[in-house]
Amino acid sequence: MIGEVLTWVGESLGFAGSCLLALVVLLIFVLPRGRPKNFPPGLPMLPLIGSMPFTRGPITRSFINSLRKKYGDLASFAILNARIVLVSNVKTIKEVFSQAKTAGRPELFIITVRNNLLTDGRHSALGILGSSGELWHEQRRFVLRHLRDLGFGKTSLEPLMILEVKELMDHIAKQKDSPIVMQRYSYDDAKLATLLKTFIAPADINFLSPLHFIPGALTLAPYLPILKDDVKPFKNVTNFIRTELEEFQRDETAKKSDCLTSLYLREIEEHKDKPSFFHFDQLVSVIFEMFVAGSETTSSTLAMAVYLLAKHPEIQKRVHEELDRVVGRDQLPSFSQMDQLPYTLATIHEVQRTFKLVPFSLPHSVMEDITVNGYNIPKGTILIANMEDCLKDPALWKNSNEFDPRNFLDDEGKYKRNEAFMPFGSGKRQCVGEPLARLELFLFFACVMQRFHFYDVDAEPMTNNNPLFSATPKYTVKAKARF
Numbered sequence: 001m002i003g004e005v006l007t008w009v010g011e012s013l014g015f016a017g018s019c020l021l022a023l024v025v026l027l028i029f030v031l032p033r034g035r036p037k038n039f040p041p042g043l044p045m046l047p048l049i050g051s052m053p054f055t056r057g058p059i060t061r062s063f064i065n066s067l068r069k070k071y072g073d074l075a076s077f078a079i080l081n082a083r084i085v086l087v088s089n090v091k092t093i094k095e096v097f098s099q100a101k102t103a104g105r106p107e108l109f110i111i112t113v114r115n116n117l118l119t120d121g122r123h124s125a126l127g128i129l130g131s132s133g134e135l136w137h138e139q140r141r142f143v144l145r146h147l148r149d150l151g152f153g154k155t156s157l158e159p160l161m162i163l164e165v166k167e168l169m170d171h172i173a174k175q176k177d178s179p180i181v182m183q184r185y186s187y188d189d190a191k192l193a194t195l196l197k198t199f200i201a202p203a204d205i206n207f208l209s210p211l212h213f214i215p216g217a218l219t220l221a222p223y224l225p226i227l228k229d230d231v232k233p234f235k236n237v238t239n240f241i242r243t244e245l246e247e248f249q250r251d252e253t254a255k256k257s258d259c260l261t262s263l264y265l266r267e268i269e270e271h272k273d274k275p276s277f278f279h280f281d282q283l284v285s286v287i288f289e290m291f292v293a294g295s296e297t298t299s300s301t302l303a304m305a306v307y308l309l310a311k312h313p314e315i316q317k318r319v320h321e322e323l324d325r326v327v328g329r330d331q332l333p334s335f336s337q338m339d340q341l342p343y344t345l346a347t348i349h350e351v352q353r354t355f356k357l358v359p360f361s362l363p364h365s366v367m368e369d370i371t372v373n374g375y376n377i378p379k380g381t382i383l384i385a386n387m388e389d390c391l392k393d394p395a396l397w398k399n400s401n402e403f404d405p406r407n408f409l410d411d412e413g414k415y416k417r418n419e420a421f422m423p424f425g426s427g428k429r430q431c432v433g434e435p436l437a438r439l440e441l442f443l444f445f446a447c448v449m450q451r452f453h454f455y456d457v458d459a460e461p462m463t464n465n466n467p468l469f470s471a472t473p474k475y476t477v478k479a480k481a482r483f
């Protein structure tokens with residue numbers, strides 16, 4: 001049989017073609033394997049094509065889960081030449097990602113395309129989310145320090161958030177009895193509406209697509225006609241931010257104000273005569289990331305909360321009861337009441353656990369060789385944290401398979417933290433916006449639930465296969481004002 005196949009190949013391809021084929025086969029199968037010595041167990045890794053013949057199609061969540069089951073806490077595979085290790089188990093995740101050596105970020109398609117567009121090739125790395133090393137460290141430290149000083153994630157932001165909450169509630173109230181599409185709210189402000197329309201849904205981004213690992217694809221991507229549509233939102237958002245910043249720079253009062261933009265512009269001024277990571281392109285990039293990372297994440301979690309509570313009227317009823325008892329109906333819920341609202345707090349945590357917005361966090365890359373559980377993981381390896389596995393492990397939760405706020409309550413009904421809950425990542429690169437996101441989720445959820453009863457939810461079947469971001473189901477729901 002094999003002889004017949006070889007004869008047929010020889011006759012069909014001729015001598016030169018057969019030699020070429022033999023060379024390719026040699027490169028793929030005979031050259032030393034792509035697996036480093038004492039690397040964590042996993043799929044075979046062939047030179048050039050990695051584990052692709054063994055993944056049986058695109059990387060899916062069930063594929064990732066099957067690796068964890070088969071190989072344990074550290075499981076490896078390769079996409080083309082990129083070696084990837086899936087890290088599972090709460091203890092191992094915390095141990096691996098707390099190290100500075102694992103705080104790198106692999107080159108990500110979405111980020112590199114944006115950098116190219118932004119700077120016409122002036123800067124190969126920008127921003128916080130996609131950068132590594134000194135650039136990442138310095139920018140993250142600057143942004144965190146100043147945001148903290150400005151009250152980011154502190155209760156002093158409450159009045160500002162309440163304005164937004166009220167706008168959202170007015171929007172829901174205006175719909176009367178007609179079904180509401182809980183996907184996104186375009187407020188009346190035309191600029192904000194334009195910006196929101198241009199945003200990229202995280203569920204459309206797949207960092208594990210082989211496209212990211214084809215040498216040269218990243219640099220060329222923005223110029224390929226086939227990718228024009230994909231690139232358009234980046235252009236729109238960055239142009240929008242540029243224009244806003246130029247306007248800001250012309251406004252003397254704004255420039256003197258204490259906000260992240262003016263503080264950053266002052267830093268640029270201070271560094272203008274020396275080589276520095278503080279420059280205008282970098283500022284555009286940081287603002288872009290804060291918008292993109294901070295908008296769709298919280299809004300889709302809230303959309304998921306409404307969906308799940310409309311589907312679980314008994315849980316909605318208990319949230320309503322607690323809000324009525326603790327807050328009443330004459331005032332809006334406030335951060336200061338968070339401790340007295342354990343069921344409401346547990347419900348929003350349970351929404352995040354069920355939703356698993358970023359089930360494998362964002363990929364990290366190893367900056368220097370490390371050893372984990374006796375295995376060697378060399379510099380350049382990509383690491384993925386298996387948060388999904390921690391969120392559904394029956395040993396770690398009271399009722400892991402159901403939407404059940406008791407997963408975050410102790411036997412006395414008090415809110416209980418769970419180590420396995422890491423929706424904002426773990427370690428050195430943990431989400432910059434976490435304190436703000438936590439407050440936003442609590443306040444929006446508590447205020448909207450105090451006022452409305454959601455029912456008659458009607459959802460389309462889910463089609464999202466992206467392993468790295470979860471999408472909210474497309475649904476409509478009816479809202480009835482409770483008072």
Ligand code: HEM
Pocket residue numbers: 128129130140289290291293294295297298301357358361362363423424425426428429430431432433434436437
């Ligand atoms: C429900 C809301 C949110 C969730 C679930 C979420 C989740 C995450 C996750 C999983 C990461 C990756 C961590 C890692 O690489 O290990 C991340 C990073 C990041 N997030 Fe969030 N996030 C949320 C809201 C926000 C908000 C509101 C902002 C900003 C206002 C924000 C800004 C960022 C930034 C800048 C990074 C990059 C950090 C770095 O690379 O050092 N996020 N987020």
